[in-house]
Amino acid sequence: MQIKNILVATLIGFIFWVLLNNTLDPLILAIGAGLALILALLFCARCNVFSELKVTPAAFGYTFLYLGVFLVELVKSNLDVASRVITPSLPINPGIVEVKTHLKSRMGRMILANSITLTPGTLTIDIHEDTLYIHWIDVQTEDKQGATEKIVRKFEKYLEKIYG
Template structure:
């Protein structure tokens, strides 16, 4: 079942990239996807049934919108810090606790944190994420955990866990 999931995903990806719906092209796509599924199939998708729940797609859309918004904000934030003559930075590495359990959800959270304003994920050890922050706004762990993981953690929990 999980082999089928990755086969369909890589097939969709092939069709999007090549964007030609002729028979030889589709046949080549099938062969390439089959090889991909045979090699990487056992690493991903421990529960394919999750893809079929509309509730998860809804939260995925919410997450996507807030993610894109955070990306745009991050850009202006970095541009502001770079262009400001005095360079308002106060960098450091902080430790943040995450409540997410699955590897996939944690990867997504780490990626989202990297794209949000001023933060970049350095490492995950156990339940703790180490995050480089360009401007530490608070010294209180509970407060900065909420600032960094923010809404992403609850959205990701709703669609990926």
């Protein structure tokens, strides 16, 4: 488990090094690999966040599908909030609701919370065990079950496949 964690962290650091340098010179690639390994050993030896990652072809496929769904949601809800902003009467009815998630892993919960925050209209304020507290700009239902259906479900069904 620990080895997989360090390997994934090294890979991420190396990809960033290649993107920043934008060359394929072997010497620079070797320096980057060494640096990424040292940094992963220093910082990721104790926090085993990446060990929960599933590395299977199905998880890869669902990651790309999730990115697509997420981008579509991002644009749709941005247009929604933008239209609220420029309407002269300012049609908002905000409130803080609680929703429940089925995700068990910390990585999956973090990505769920960040996706909820990035789509405008919903903002994660805190997470406590499996309950998320969400500031919602247009509260349609105050009930926990209904809010879960409306906010979380569309992301969760893909994240469940990726992180379990």
